[in-house]
Structures are given as C-alpha cells and as structure tokens.
Amino acid sequence: MKIGVITNxxxxxPFEEALQYFVSKGIxxxxxxxxxxxxxxxxxxxxxxxxxxKLEEFKALIExxxxxxxxxxCHANPVHPDKAVAKEFDDAMxxxxxxxxxxxxxxxxxxxxxxxxxENAKYPNWVTCPWPNEFGEMLEWQWNEVLIPYWKEFVAFAxxxxxxxxxxxxxxxxxxxxxxxxxxxRAAVGPEIGANFDPSHxxxxxxxxxxxxxxxxxxxxxxHAKDTKVDKYNTAVNGVLDTKPYGDEIHRSWVFRSxxxxxxxxxxxxxxxxxxxxxxxxxxxxxxxxSLMSQNEGFSxxxxxxxxxxxxxxxxxxxxx
Numbered sequence: 538m539k540i541g542v543i544t545n546x547x548x549x550x551p552f553e554e555a556l557q558y559f560v561s562k563g564i565x566x567x568x569x570x571x572x573x574x575x576x577x578x579x580x581x582x583x584x585x586x587x588x589x590x591k592l593e594e595f596k597a598l599i600e601x602x603x604x605x606x607x608x609x610x611c612h613a614n615p616v617h618p619d620k621a622v623a624k625e626f627d628d629a630m631x632x633x634x635x636x637x638x639x640x641x642x643x644x645x646x647x648x649x650x651x652x653x654x655x656e657n658a659k660y661p662n663w664v665t666c667p668w669p670n671e672f673g674e675m676l677e678w679q680w681n682e683v684l685i686p687y688w689k690e691f692v693a694f695a696x697x698x699x700x701x702x703x704x705x706x707x708x709x710x711x712x713x714x715x716x717x718x719x720x721x722x723r724a725a726v727g728p729e730i731g732a733n734f735d736p737s738h739x740x741x742x743x744x745x746x747x748x749x750x751x752x753x754x755x756x757x758x759x760x761h762a763k764d765t766k767v768d769k770y771n772t773a774v775n776g777v778l779d780t781k782p783y784g785d786e787i788h789r790s791w792v793f794r795s796x797x798x799x800x801x802x803x804x805x806x807x808x809x810x811x812x813x814x815x816x817x818x819x820x821x822x823x824x825x826x827x828s829l830m831s832q833n834e835g836f837s838x839x840x841x842x843x844x845x846x847x848x849x850x851x852x853x854x855x856x857x858x
Contacts, residue, residue: 538809538847540840541566541607541822543761546832548578552595555579556602562840566607566820567599568646568759571636572629573613580609582632585639592639607820608704608733608759609633610646614711615691616683617661618653626650630691634700644702645695646733646759649713649722652683663710680721684712688726696729704733704758715744716752723756735761735824736808740799741777741791747811754815762843763824764799767791783828795827796839806846813848821847 542564547555559567571580585592599606611633613626633645651661654675667673688703695703705713705722713719716732723730734757736746750757767777772790779790786792796805809821821843827835 538818538821539565540843540847541568541820543568543822543824544579545570545575546825548576552579553598556598560602566605568607568610568822570610571633572611573626575610575612582636606642607822608644608646609637609642612648614650616650616652616687618658634695634698637700638698643700644704644758645700646704648708648711649705651711652679685725692726692729701729702731702758703729704731706733706735708738716749731756731758733759735763737763737765737793740765741767746808750811750815757817760821761824762796762821764794764796765791766794766799793826795825795830795835797842802842809846809848
C-alpha cells in the first residue's frame with residue numbers, strides 16, 4: 538500500500554507547487570482531478586490534448602517528483618435527467634478516459650450518477666424507500682432503462698482506450714451508495730466496475746467499513762482516506778439524514794473529519810488490516826474535507842496517522858507455527 542492524496546486539496550496552487558508540498562509530507566501516489574466535480578486545476582484535458590509541450594511538461598513533473606498516478610478523477614452525474622448537464626458530465630468522463638490512455642493510466646474514479654423519476658424529470662431523484670409503490674417502480678426504471686445501459690456503453694468505450702477499472706465512489710444521492718448497489722451494478726455490467734472505497738460516506742449510513750470491505754473482496758479498486766464523526770446527541774434526536782449546511786457543524790448529525798478525528802487509530806488500523814486481508818494493495822488516498830481544520834493541519838494529521846497504520850512489507854512466513 539502507498540499513501541496518496543487527491544490533489545485538488547491544493548487546487549489553488551500550481552501543480553508543481555502542490556507536488557512539492559505533497560512529496561515533502563511523504564506522499565507517493567497522486568489522484569488527479571480532470572473534470573466534473575473535482576475540477577481541472579491540475580489536469581485540464583482540453584489543454585493537454587491540444588498542446589504537446591504542456592502534456593510533456595505534465596509527464597515530466599510526475600517523473601521529477603517520483604510519484605505514481607493512482608487514478609484520474611472525474612466525479613460526475615452522467616445520467617442526470619437534464620440532458621445538457623448529463624452530456625457535459627459524460628463528455629468530461631470520456632475526456633478523462635482519453636487522458637488516462639495518453640498517460641498510461643488504467644483507472645478513473647467517478648460516481649454512478651442518479652437519473653430523475655422519468656424522461657421528463659428536471660432533477661435527480663434518489664430513491665431510498667420502496668413505498669409508496671411508485672418509488673419501487675421508479676427505481677426499476679432508473680436501473681433498467683437508464684443506469685445499466687449507460688454503464689455498459691461507457692465501459693465498452695473505456696476498455697477500447699485501455700481503461701479497465703472504473704472505480705465508483707459509493708455516495709448517497711447516487712444510485713450506487715453502498716456495497717449492495719455497487720455489486721448490483723458490477724453484476725449487470727461487468728468486472729470493470731468496482732469501488733473507490735470511501736469510509737466517510739458509509740459510516741454515517743450506519744455501515745461498518747470492515748464488514749463492507751469484506752463484502753467487496755475483489756471489487757475494491759481505490760481507497761479514500763476520509764473520516765466521519767457521527768454526533769450521537771444530534772443523531773439521537775433527528776437521525777442521520779441531514780440537509781443542514783456542512784458548515785453548521787455543531788447542529789449536524791454528522792460531519793466529515795480528518796482521519797483519526799471521527800474514529801480512533803485502532804479503528805483505522807483495523808480498516809487497513811482488512812484491506813490487506815481481501816487482497817487490496819494500492820492507494821490509500823487522502824481526501825481532506827474537514828471543515829474544522831486548515832488544509833495543512835487536516836492533511837498533516839491524516840498523513841501522520843496513516844504512516845503508522847499503513848502496512849508496507851509483505852508478510853513473512855509464520856515462523857512460530
């Protein structure tokens with residue numbers, strides 16, 4: 538395993554300055570946003586496709602700082618019911634695939650997306666309840682008429698360009714939000730669909746990350762190191778569903794935290810150990826979204842703890858048996 542980071546944490550800095558900082562902290566892998574919600578601050582396909590010198594400069598920086606690209610990230614909603622929005626996201630994701638091909642990267646990270654309730658919808662409609670019956674009917678339509686056909690076609694496009702791992706972040710608000718829905722789409726589309734496993738979005742749903750890791754054995758392509766603190770007092774009153782702004786920390790049922798501030802070090806060491814047990818040996822990519830800490834402090838505390846938790850060496854023989 539190698540400690541990485543999604544570089545849009547420092548999207549306010551030029552790519553080289555961001556790399557200098559990350560490497561000084563011990564980062565070995567970088568996950569680079571190239572469209573969709575993560576933006577294009579460090580990798581703009583429209584620039585890199587059309588300026589060979591810029592592309593070579595980009596590659597040279599990766600080599601100069603001796604980091605590996607774990608994935609290109611283009612988190613998006615390519616099945617948005619607004620056709621113009623869907624096309625914008627789909628175009629960005631296809632550019633991510635083509636850029637990955639140019640860079641020799643075989644993986645992109647994104648979301649599954651979420652359609653509306655019909656062909657005439659304006660906004661996505663995330664279904665979380667089977668009753669009244671129209672919700673169940675809507676769910677069938679979303680999956681069978683929109684989601685599965687879209688991903689079958691997109692995976693075929695990606696494979697044709699050398700990208701054979703599409704890592705979907707299980708995120709509430711999208712059709713794939715837990716292990717069951719991730720495995721459902723993978724079964725329908727193929728083994729190119731896997732998880733960008735982010736515990737923070739599972740914890741507040743009441744999902745135990747270790748149990749989810751075991752359920753997803755063989756289907757975890759990437760890992761986000763981000764924590765969540767569930768506020769037991771606010772949750773005791775209002776439950777975990779919460780639409781209050783993220784900045785209203787004291788009133789929310791849960792908030793994103795830097796690694797170790799939502800759950801303790803033993804909890805994270807158990808996650809890392811179980812990743813090893815299911816055969817995952819790739820990026821532990823820090824995604825810092827802790828609104829109580831600065832960019833530097835939240836990232837620094839996360840990497841300090843992960844350095845103690847990440848397992849690097851191959852296990853030796855059981856000499857005591």
